[in-house]
Amino acid sequence: MNNAAYNDSSLFHAPMVAEVSEHDHHAAPPTPPATCKLGMCIFLCSEALLFSGLITAYLVLRQSAGTWPPNFGDGIELPPMPKLLTGINTVILVSSSFVYHFAEVAVKKGKSGAGWMLLSAMMGATFVGLQCVEWTELYHEGLWFNKGGVYGSTFFTLTGFHGAHVCIGVLLILWCFFLQVTKGTFTPKRHVALENVGLYWHFVDVVWVFLYTILYLV
Amino acid sequence: MSTSLTHDSIAPVEVHGGSHHDDHGHGKPGIMHYLWNTDHKMIALQFLWSATFFLLFGGAMALAMRWQLGFPGHPIPVIGHLLPHSVVNDEGAILPSGYNVLVTMHGTILVFFVAMPLLIGVFGNFLIPLKIGAGDMAFPALNELSYWLFALSGVLMLSSFWVPGGAPGTGWTAYAPLSSVAAYNQTPMGQTLWCAALFVNGLSSITGAVNYITTVITMRAPGMTMFRLPLPVWAIFLTAILLILAIPVLSAAAALIIFDLNFGTTFYRPSGYGQPLLWQHLFWFFGHPEVYILILPAMGLTSEILSVFSRKPVFGYKAMVWAMIAIGFLGFIVWGHHMYVSGMNLTLSAAFSVSTMVIAVPSAIKTFNWMGTIWRGSIHYTVPMAFAVAFVSMFVIGGLSGIFMASTPVDLFVHHTYFIVAHFHYVLFGGSMFAIFAAVYFWFPKMSGRMFNNTLGWIHFWMTFVFFNLTFFPMHNLGLGGMMRRIADPTVYDCLKQLQPLNVVCTIGAMGLGLATLPFVWNIIWSMRNGPKAPANPWNSTTLEWTVSHPIPHGNFAVTPTVYHGPYEYSVPGLVRDFLPQNEKAPAHVTLEAH
Amino acid sequence: MFSRILSLSVFLSSILMAAGAFAEQRNGNVYGLPRCVTTTGMQIDEVMKIIFWLTAVVFVLTQGTYIYYLIVYRRRPGVPAHYSHGNNTLEIIWTTAPTIVFLALAIYGDRLWEDIHRPAPESALTVDVSSYQFGWQFRYPGISGQLAPMDVRKITPQNPFGTDPENPKTAQDVITTDLVIPVGRPVHVLLHARDVIHSFYVPEFRLYQDCVPGRTIGWVWFQATQTGDFQLACNQLCGTGHYNMKAPIKIVSEDEFQKWLTPRQQKNAGIPALPASTPVAAPSPAKAASLTMPSSGNTL
């Protein structure tokens, strides 16, 4: 009824665990690149679900509002979304993904690739900048988080969440850039951080394509 | 995943110099050793202590609630006047608004700060690397980050008690627009902190889950195929997948509440064409997988303990795994059973009823396989076994009451009554917590190198078992008698007055249950330092963690073990010992049954 | 033996369950269900009884077997455990059998669910129920027999029912704080909430439905089978006063109901009291059409 029964029988295999604690076997190798990338992909799955939640919220609210922009019956005209400007912005952001890819290709070929990195970070920053211009514009046209009901709420929240992701992405790319310029960290053999930032950056771009479609186009 | 991805085949990847240095906190004495230590075993202990604190805290709130329900309006004896004035009045009796705060914080804390960290933070961290034969997690630093995010979220959650307005009183489900409009809930700051805490807590869960999934996929010892994984590892692996997919949706929804409360958005407010039910859909899309997040690891832990102490292989190992996969998958399409009567489209309710009934099937499979496991076994009654045995019974009771509510017409009557409260305490306490107790006792020798005190363990078990049923069984009757949940004073309703004796019984039970927890807490604190030294494999188990002895070194295994067969080879005919460790080849004259 | 005590306790809880949960209908005892006073409530009790007996049988069988195993297969010196990894035939059986049972339950339950929610009969009395932090108001049709049209988007503290002040019927509506309903006649309630979600819960009716702000819930109706006094409870956490958000419900005979309603209708219409026996205009079938918000067909 107690552990006594076990204690004697476990004498059996005491030798199996011999001297483990003698030397510390912990010169743990750095996490292999494949593992790092897998981790990143799993993390991006959860990011995808975050945006799915927001997008679903948007679609549901839009659907149940009847007309879009919704009609609150107060005679206030809600501004349409600036398709063209943002369309150009979309092209910039999507291109930056390709530019980033060139950076990776360059690094794999043993070149620095820092130029491409800087360029893609600048394109990302341009995207954020234009987005800010657009926010200000819409604000002056009477749309804001707290104006225009769900029309304003969803637009600013969704683009805001995405914009925050772009900002983080830009910072990450700049970080890669500085590492590469100052230390030449990324080599053809080892550049997993660069690849992981790339995965993130591509993900953020793809999300934007979805957002652009549902927020501006349809 | 094939074995080509196991630890050994990837380990030889270039070990380049420079950037990697020993920052595992190893050998660093002093306080930093405890604050930033990337060893998975240490992190497990950090989670254990934090969660134990929250168990006492959240449990004490339950006791306060029970006091109010048993003796409405009577001041809480002795400690009543010590409580903050947002919760009690001058005499020390609980205010209606204070009661709401207690319910909310009790539910939130027990779910997010006790059950989840214990199941996932403690056992996920402690067991995964040891059981799959890995030196640590794939991303040790991320792992410690996960703990500190958890700690931060705990601080945020508790700090809501001290902001103007106090902690939120909107239930752990925080239904909008009550939670999203300051004028309705009067606690905008507390509610914002609540949401922020869940957001950060979610980050902690996600970082943890990324680690677990990656570790299980890439770091298994040679020979450890997926279908040779011990069931706790499978369970926590699947749980981690659920976390990755469910948690972000809650994070998004909680962020929207913060925006509604503070930035004037109208996601959940009808005046701006928002939809109150949107919150419920997002919350329960997370919430239902969440309850399986809380039960899957418990099921995995229990399966192993039942097998060890029956000295028998787990009956239907593969069926167990597939059942868990089914639960995980179906868990995402049943959320509407919390919303049958919420105003949701009625046809949807009917559809959700079907999927809810279907999801009970894998639970049935598991129940029958547990019974198959002890069938013709040689059952050793130990403290962990007692809790594991009781787990099965309590889970069945909780599961069967789930069948009532899964039927749409019945839910029309029992929704939001104490029948529900009885249901979920049977699965959450009788299920998850019993499994946690079982697992803490079972792995205590491995975690601390010492044995727990058996007498205290048995006292804990019997008191818990008896008082648990005394507390929660009568709640079925209260619920069927029409008692609503989340009401501060049942006696305001004529039809509930006659039920008051039952409420008193529940309260007495709860006090006993609270007392029962003390020997447990004392046992782990005391035995950690003073228990008799434990042998490396006190239960004669087969899995890899029992092949290392205490103190388990950093890196766990001196030599990466090789695995030759499935995890539960007990009582194999023809062997001298009644167990065959995973890293020992079966002798030539012995054939192992395929599983 | 620990095993014996353990098993005994498990067994005892099974007895408790059987004895406790479903004794006779409650008449002052704490074990059974409260009185059931609606037609649909009785159907619900039927389903519940079936599920109860089903689960009771499953419970006794599984727990009985389990306890039997726990006792019989306790460790005895010299008796080794049987070496077995499982049995596929058994797996198939215990996967299929519960699947069939559960699907049957789902279908049976859902058919009743549909039946309960079929459109209210035309003879039904329509009452507009408005919930707020923390109380209830009820709006009965005025002398015309029709409720004044309302729009959920117009609900404000000043206009709690969202009615149109210009409409002459608005002044005729009879507004009360207790819910009086006739026995034997279907009652169709339109559920509204002014601020947060509340819920319409009456245990004796076996009826729960949330009232959602911004919507009309129009599918709830019931028919009382007995007279008596009951309490309407808000059963959705709605703030500080939630625990005490209740309203009296009186189920009375049709006669008494008319005696109660008619004078109020006449008063609102500015008509001096008539002899109480004068019947009021039967409610018109057009009443539901006067709502500007569709009561169902929402997407969520």
Ligand code: HEA
């Ligand atoms: C660990 C947590 C956990 C688990 C495992 C479950 C399991 C189940 N739950 Fe539970 N549930 C909760 C936690 C959990 N639940 C919580 C916390 C809430 C309330 C949330 C809130 O509102 O605050 C809730 C609420 C809840 C509701 C909403 C009730 C309401 O608010 O009105 C419903 C409705 O369908 C439901 C159903 C089920 C079902 C069908 C199962 C099934 O998975 C159970 C399956 C198991 C069995 C059936 C037993 C074993 C099987 C056999 C022995 C086979 C033979 C059986 C038969 C043939 C009958 N649960």
Ligand code: HEA
């Ligand atoms: C894992 C989850 C879990 C656990 C373990 C528990 C444990 C307990 N719960 Fe829990 N409960 C929930 C999850 C859980 N609960 C949830 C999710 C809700 C829904 C919330 C909502 O509606 O929003 C709920 C709601 C809920 C209600 C319904 C309230 C209402 O609707 O009005 C009640 C009522 O009795 C209750 C009681 C208890 C009791 C008595 C315990 C006992 O087991 C507690 C035992 C006590 C201890 C373990 C503490 C021991 C401590 C001491 C003796 C004091 C020492 C103190 C210090 C040193 C500080 N709970």
Ligand code: CUA
């Ligand atoms: Cu209204 Cu609770």
Ligand SMILES: [Cu+2]
């Ligand atoms: Cu659920």
